[in-house]
Amino acid sequence: MPRLTIEDLQKIKEKHRATFTLREGGYRAKITVHMGTCGIAAGARDVMTALMDEIANAKVEDVIVATSGCAGLCAREPMATVEIINHPPVKYGDLKADKIREIFKEHIIGGNPVEKYALVVGSETTY
Amino acid sequence: MADNTKILVVDDEPVVVRSCERILKAEGYDIEGALSGREAILKIEENNYNLVLTDLKMPEMDGITLIRWIRKSRPSIGIVVITGYPSQETIKDALDLGIIDYVPKPFTPAVLTDVTRRAFEWIKGKALEKKIEEEFPPSMLNELDRVVNQYKKKPGSSIPVLQRSQEVVGYLPPVIQKRIAKGLNISPAEIHSIVSFYSFFTMKPRGDHTIRICLGTACYVKGIETIINKIKETLGVEVGETTKDRKFSLETVRCLGACGLAPVMVIDHDTYGALSRKKAIDAINQYAPVGINETPAEEIEAVEGE
Amino acid sequence: MERFRANLMLCAGTGCVASGATKVRAALEKELKKRGLKEEITVVLTGCNGYCAQGPVMSVLPDEIFYQSLTVEEVPKLVEEHFLKGRPYEKLMFKEPEKKLAIPLMKDIPFFKHQVLRVLRNKGLIDPEKIEEYIARDGYQAAAKALTQMTSEEVIKVIKDSGLRGRGGAGFPTGLKWEFASKVQSKVKYMLCNGDEGDPGAFMDRSVMEADPHAVIEGMIIGAKAIEAHNGYIYVRAEYPLAVKRLQMAIEQCYDAGLLGKNILDSGFDFDLEIYQGAGAFVCGEETALMRSIEGKRGMPRPRPPFPAHKGLWDKPSVLNNVETLAQIPLIILNGSGWYRSLGTEKSSGTKVFALTGAVNNIGLIEVPMGTPLRTIIYDIGGGIKKGRKFKAVQMGGPSGGCIPESLLDLPVTYEDIVKTGAIMGSGGMVVMDDNNCMVSIAKFFLEFTADESCGKCVPCRVGTRILLDMLADITEGRGKEDDIETLQDLSRDIITSSLCGLGQTAPNPILTTIRYFMDEYESHISQKWCKAGVCRDLCTFFIDEELCKGCGACLRACPSKAIIGEKKKPHKIIQEVCVYCRTCYETCKFNSIKILPAGAHEPKHMLVETKT
Structure with missing residues (x-):
């Protein structure tokens, strides 16, 4: 590590903000990918991978991803729930990699739920 | 080598031999005389001398020839030269052959006893050095010297030096303490005062594995005593001792600071927590078999199972 | 930089490493790789989490799920359930001691709930090596x-x-x-x-x-x-x-x-x-x-x-x-x-870290605001006394401190209040003792420590602690005399006033506090030759109360010297000549039928009544 200046301390802090948002809380949005047996069978892994990829590319630091079990609606798997703090959660179904990428851009970054993929709005929050 | 004070004095003048005998006998040395190089060789072959005092200029066989023979066949014998003709040449020859000192004739009794005493000190030191070299491999001693040199100029470095040295040698016997003291240029007494004060240092050799049992309050409250007793009984040693086969040393330590795991012990660098008598012996068995628990396992579990 | 969806904060403190954290880490990483989660989830080694007794422990962030007592064998199942399928794995969660209910979230576990982390602000949250x-x-x-x-x-x-x-x-x-x-x-x-x-x-x-x-x-x-x-x-x-x-x-x-x-x-x-x-x-x-x-x-x-x-x-x-x-x-x-100053009291501001150990359910490192009552620490954070036994004392301040009895449990923990009890705040060791502990022996344990650790420079400490220790040894071995208690107190005061440094000046504290709060134990040791806790081997005899014994045979199997005889479902008996006073039967019996009487007692009925716990 090169010699640090006071400005560098701040820069290092910024650089690690995402990690500590994850560890300490204080995130803006949480996406839960349902990874029950049915979800995995239907391709939830691809959805997850695409989502992680989008987050990394967009360099957002206040979004976290969680997994949960079967959402109970196996026919519409893979599913994901997007929760933006202080907004009603939105459940999406029949997801594919390109769909989650679109949801990420429109809903999580843009703030507008993608109605064509949405199954239900306003189910229980998990935060 | 009884007493290690056996002297042979060699001179072709009987008066010199007699006076040496008289003076040194009074000092408590065991001394005999020989009047020629040949007689000296015969006597040396028969007896175990520690020191030979010899004239250089003698008929038949001269002193230098005798010294050469002694160096070759009895290298551990110390040699002091007595000579009336201390020419630069002959003394230099003798010094090259590794004599300890020389006494110019005529000499006073005080000079003779003084030289003899110092010669024996030198022999003793030599023997100690030899013992060190026999007991500790040269690579170990080199590493020790390297450690000492590394810290030599740093003030207050004796404790770190002793810590590293103990890592290198395994323990700190007096000979090693002396070598360290010499290297650091402080008195052996000071080094000894530190070694004896801090519980981390040991003057006794350790076993291959060191078992350190925690005597902290939490361990005490949770019954470490019965575990120590079991280990002592199994290994057949007391705390502070090493097993006869040099496999284990048993020590206690004030508190390992792992109270959450009480009762605790450490073997070498591994910590074993939540001990029962059985768990402790099982752990020790992983390092070297120390015999089987006499009480069947199920019964012990019944005692200790919580 | 790398982004992960979850960080597994695995404790790599001394305690957890001793209980196998290193192997668990290897197993976790192997399993995450096998399941293709290596790019999404990372294992972070943290410093001591404080909850050492249940190690190895790990908290999963952002989920805040806390796992304890991890083993290599359980790792594949844990990874599959929680990280692949998103179902937190109940088997490894903290269980509430009485109802055995699993508590998934770290913040809900009582041990963590009452704490305020300042000194320990980064524990379990950062990798100390970075x-x-x-x-x-x-x-x-x-x-x-x-x-x-x-x-x-x-x-x-x-x-x-x-x-x-x-x-x-x-x-x-x-x-x-x-x-x-x-x-x-x-x-x-x-x-x-x-x-x-x-x-x-x-x-x-x-x-x-x-x-x-x-x-x-x-x-x-x-x-x-x-x-x-x-x-x-x-x-x-x-x-x-x-x-x-x-x-x-x-x-x-x-x-x-x-x-x-x-x-x-x-x-x-x-x-x-x-x-x-x-x-x-x-x-x-x-x-x-x-x-x-x-x-x-x-x-x-x-x-x-x-x-x-x-x-x-x-x-x-x-x-x-x-x-x-x-x-x-x-x-x-x-x-x-x-x-x-927003936490703590006027004279003792901020928080204090304690190492809570001994006979409590939750052992570990805690940080609480100064002024928190001892009772909160021992019962709420510590989860009370193990196996529902009776609290006897809490030792604070190590060899310089003292034992605080139950009557003072509502005392707020501050420098001033602790000193009034005769103990000291000390560096923060808090060892809880139950009725299995003999207070005279505890005092002896600390005096053994100070007598051994006295550097020897000044006489009051070097010789004084040794004499105190010898007297305590006499008392615990049945040679106690009537005026011993007074002599102990006098000598203690002399050592306190005349020693050079803190070691000698505080060394008698464990004796003075145990005499102050547990005088009856000293007296029964000296005059009745009776160690009621059954710790001092020379001062106790073990009997089985035939009325209470169910003949279950647990003590018989447990006795290491085979001193207990009896047929199944009939009252058992201890052969006194063979008994080695190890207390094993006492701790094994579930029916309270083992009674501790004075040395050489012959089972008089009136004493049995007195010793019922």
Whole structure:
């Protein structure tokens, strides 16, 4: 590590903000990918991978991803729930990699739920 | 080598031999005389001398020839030269052959006893050095010297030096303490005062594995005593001792600071927590078999199972 | 940079490593790779989490799920369930002791719930071996502020105003200590850290050094600035290898980053810091002895004055602060003295870390605001006494402290209140004892410690502690005399007033407090030759109460010397000649049928009534 200046301390802090948002809380949005047996069978892994990829590319630091079990609606798997703090959660179904990428851009970054993929709005929050 | 004070004095003048005998006998040395190089060789072959005092200029066989023979066949014998003709040449020859000192004739009794005493000190030191070299491999001693040199100029470095040295040698016997003291240029007494004060240092050799049992309050409250007793009984040693086969040393330590795991012990660098008598012996068995628990396992579990 | 959806904060403190954290880590990483989760989930090794008894422990973030007692065998299932399928794995969760209900979230577990983390702010949240993670948590911001925006006087004022008192035991105000040293004119001064945590039953400082070494270093930089010292040492016990390793690593990182050495953060301030490893002598926790030890001599204390602020290490002005004290300094500089005072009491501000051990359900490291009642600590955080036994005493302050009885459990934990009991706050060891403990033996245990650790320089301590110990040994072995209690008290007071250093001055405290609160135990040992707890082998006899014995045979199987006979479902009997007084039957019996009577008793019925618990 090169010699640090006071400005560098701040820069290092910024650089690690995402990690500590994850560890300490204080995130803006949480996406839960349902990874029950049915979800995995239907391709939830691809959805997850695409989502992680989008987050990394967009360099957002206040979004976290969680997994949960079967959402109970196996026919519409893979599913994901997007929760933006202080907004009603939105459940999406029949997801594919390109769909989650679109949801990420429109809903999580843009703030507008993608109605064509949405199954239900306003189910229980998990935060 | 009884007493290690056996002297042979060699001179072709009987008066010199007699006076040496008289003076040194009074000092408590065991001394005999020989009047020629040949007689000296015969006597040396028969007896175990520690020191030979010899004239250089003698008929038949001269002193230098005798010294050469002694160096070759009895290298551990110390040699002091007595000579009336201390020419630069002959003394230099003798010094090259590794004599300890020389006494110019005529000499006073005080000079003779003084030289003899110092010669024996030198022999003793030599023997100690030899013992060190026999007991500790040269690579170990080199590493020790390297450690000492590394810290030599740093003030207050004796404790770190002793810590590293103990890592290198395994323990700190007096000979090693002396070598360290010499290297650091402080008195052996000071080094000894530190070694004896801090519980981390040991003057006794350790076993291959060191078992350190925690005597902290939490361990005490949770019954470490019965575990120590079991280990002592199994290994057949007391705390502070090493097993006869040099496999284990048993020590206690004030508190390992792992109270959450009480009762605790450490073997070498591994910590074993939540001990029962059985768990402790099982752990020790992983390092070297120390015999089987006499009480069947199920019964012990019944005692200790919580 | 790498992004992960979850961080597995696996504790790699001494306790968890001892219970297998290293193997669990390897298993986790292998399993995550096998399941294709390596790019999404990472394992982070943290310092001591504090919940050592249930190790290895791990918290999953952001989910905040807490797992304990991890094993290599359970790892595949855990990874499959939680990380692949998103179903937290109940089997490894904390279970509420009485109802056995699983509590998934760390913040809901009582052990963690009542704590306020300041000193331990980074525990389980950062990898102590990575300086970036410390910096990301505001690390070195306080040092930057102190070095570039504050004068020495300002730094000292903030610390003085905060009311911070030395956490090593005696509670001397830290700001005042700094002020004394800052006022002495000298080109060379030393800033020292006392990591020679010697009290048996205490491991706060070890945890802090392992979990957050940079916090200690940052505190030292600020202290150095305050007193204008340019050299420092951290004195660490040799028994703490992991702490030494982490501190060494942290110091090297600081030198690389220009946070130690010349011209720190371009402020023009220089500070060099190194580690000095102790060699095992309890007395070296005393400041003058510690300084002698750094000088490479026998660590013996010397009379004060002169105080170290004037003549300390190598006769130069020196300040010695405890690990926990130093770890608080950066927070006070960043947040101000008012913030610091918002917790705690008027005279004891802030929080205190305790090592809670012994006969409580939840053992571990805790941090609570000063003034928290002992009862809250033992019953709410500690989860009460193991196996529902009866609380007897809590020992505070180690060999310098004392035993506090049940009647004083509502006492708030502050320097002033603890001193009134005859114990001391000490460095924070809190050992809970139940009715299985004999208080005379406990006093003897501590006197064995101090008699052994007395450096021998002054007579009252060297000879006095030995005589106290011999008397206690007599009492526990049945040779106690009527006037012993009085003699113990008199001699104790003499040792306190005439010893040179803190070791001797406090060594009799365990005796005085046990006499004060448990006089009846001393009396029964001396006059009745009866150790009611059954600990002193010469002062007890074990009997089976035939009316209570169900003949279950548990004691018979457990007895190591085969001293118990009896047929199934019929009352058993102890053959006195064979009994070795190991207490095993007493602890095994589920029906309270084993009774402890005085030595040589012959089972008189009236005594059985008296001993019923």
